[in-house]
Amino acid sequence: MTPLASAEGLTGLVFLFTVAVTVGGATLAACAANLIRAVTGLAIGFLGLAGLFYFLNSPFVALMEILIYVGAVCVALVFGIMLAPPRMDRLARANRNFGAAAALLACGTLFGLVAWVGAATDWPRPASLVNDGSVAAIGKGLLSTYSMVFELISLVLLVAILGALVVARSGRGLPQIRTGAK
Amino acid sequence: MSEPGRLLAFLIGIIAFAALNAAYLVWVERKGAGHFQRRIGPKEVGPYGLLQPIADGIKLMTKQLIVPEGADAVLFKMAPIMVMVPAIVSFVTIPFAEGLQARNINIGLLMIFAFASVAVLGILIGGWGSRNKYGVISAARVVSQNIAYEVPMLLTVITVVMITRTFDLNAIVNQQMGGFWHWNVFRLTASPLMPVAFLIFFVCMLAETNRAPFDMAEAESELIAGAFTEYSGMGFGVFFMGEYANIVIGACVATILFLGGWDCPLGFLPGVHWFLIKMYLIIFTVVWVRWTFVRTQFYNLLNLSWKILIPISMFNLILTSALLKVF
Incomplete structure (x- = not known):
């Protein structure tokens, strides 16, 4: 186990933080009954995703993620919601009938399979940076x-x-x- | 100094710079407004009213932050932060002088525009979250305005990037060294429309930072204070600081892209003060424009962007690429 005070330990902490931001934002986007809150969650998730891209050594893609997805897509979504008639009562009911258990099961299975493939496959390492x-x-x-x-x-x-x-x-x-x- | 120590010093310095600028630009604004309208502006607190920003700050901090009934409390409190934080982050990559830069990123210009685009979301959410019709109208205006003016601004910036061939702000300034005729605004061999490009950039900067004559977001006479109507105390204060920080960022980018950064025009006394002089001249022009021109109508504002600025900047882009291909 790497000590926390070392450079690797701190990098790991920052990585976990970006993962937490991404997952937290995505959860908020999926579960919030209020549409504007859901879009805010989406924006937070995109910011976390940008952090992950930065971790993968592509700052350009990370900045594009912020510029396009947070700065344009989320703004356009909020704009669309504000122009649409407010039917929040309907939405809240619809969200309750979502079938949480089945959705959780399906998502959990998908996540497990992808994680298993990712961990179990012997990925060929590139000889150098592409x-x-x-x-x-x-x-x-x-x-x-x-x-x-x-x-x-x-x-x-x-x-x-x-x-x-x-x-x-x-x-x-x-x-x-x-x-x-x- | 060690790298973490240097970064910490820059972090404190950047926050202090942004906050001090916000406080004293309000003073400049009020003093300027006074003199443009043949008044004298603030004069009671301190000599020439110089202590007025401190008194204002204390007043704002002692006020209660009231969340209106039925408003979305989380979004309401989050909105000012979403305007302020991107502005602070953008300062990280701005080179004030040779070596006076927190972090040089080779795509620094892109980073500033990426984070600047987040601030719109803050105003939008603030206007919606305060459950106020003025706020919602203001938020809707801000979005259409920002979408309209981001296009000519980015087209102009792409033109400059095509000439300089880099996103690195440090490298862009270093290319313009050695006398004012090397500045991008006078680089007529690359494109004869460079001064026009600078003008388009300046107009778009006014619109992007919601300054008069494009201050559709607050429009006091129509919308009370627009998206900021329901904010009291430091909630309002942070919005204001964010607005001024964004103006400073815009002026910095204009200085770096067009006016040669810290390059001294006549070849004497080089240093950071030339950057600051150019930056504050641009900011003074922003104040000057605000108290000289009346607020435009909303349709005129959108027509100006879509029918005049975008075609001109598009033509400039094509002309520049053609000239680059030929020469």
């Missing part, structure tokens, strides 16, 4: 070896933009689908 995880390395990879991924990302974004245009096409008036029936 790359330094820097922006330049990621950029080169994205435009050469993994250019297919890059193209697919642009396709997804194009579809998203087209979808937004279609949704926004009716203009600022009331949507025609509901009012135009009469």
Whole structure:
């Protein structure tokens, strides 16, 4: 057992802290009856996840996690919730009928299996660091070896933009689908 | 000094710097507002009212933090912290002078923008959590404003990064050394639109930090104090400190990206004070703009971003990449 005061011990403590933040945030996101609290939990979970990415020696991905998921996705989610009519009473009831035992069993089994595979498999160790995880390395990879991924990302974004245009096409008036029936 | 000791010293220094700036920028703001409106501003507490921020601080700290009935107490108390902490974290990677930097991270610029984007969530949650209609309206405005202005800001920053070829703030400053004609704002060979890019960055910075003429978040005459309406005592105080800390961060980034960081313009007396002079000049301009221009209408604000700033910064990006490819 490594002593706590050593560098490895402190690193371990920080690692456990980030894991606790991630799991705690995810639990809050899944269990909170209040939707805004759930999104806050999600944001905390993303922050913990960013810490884990930092541990895996990829600060770029960690910062992107914060910039995109906390700064954009969570904000958009909260915005959407605030624009929607408040039906918190319904939600609280729906959450109670969740079937907690079955969900716990399913998630526990999945977690156990993944953990077992992770621990039992004899993973081949890379002889050296694949790359330094820097922006330049990621950029080169994205435009050469993994250019297919890059193209697919642009396709997804194009579809998203087209979808937004279609949704926004009716203009600022009331949507025609509901009012135009009469 | 040992590495942990150095980091501890920087931590204390950064928190003190942020808090002192928040306190005395309020004084600058009030004094400036006074003189712009032909009054004299605070003058009773201390010489030139210099002790006013301390009196304000004591007053805020002795006030009770009241959580409104029916509000979400946890989120209500969490919101000011979520505005303040990212601002403090962003100070870690800002180089004030040669060697005067808590930690150099090779993607420091990205780190500042990543943490700056979290602060919006704080205002949003504060506005929603206080169970107040003004707060919710303000929160909704803040989000659409921030989404609108983050786009031209990041496009401008990408243009600068394409020219400097690095996210490392230290390296960006070192490239601009040796006289003001090397500063990015005057680097017309890379892109003739660099001064325009600086202007776009400045406008977006005003909008991102919710400053007039874009202060849709508090808009006193329409929304009382917007997202901060229900906050009393230090809850309000921390929001305010976060706002000023964000302004300081924005001014620091503008200084580093466009005005050459700690580089001295005429070649004498190099050092940290040049960084501070440039930074405080930008902050003074921010105050000046606030008391000179009226608050814009919300649609005008969104139109300015989507119809003017984004096309120009997009054009600048394309022009810069074309010039980089040609030369």
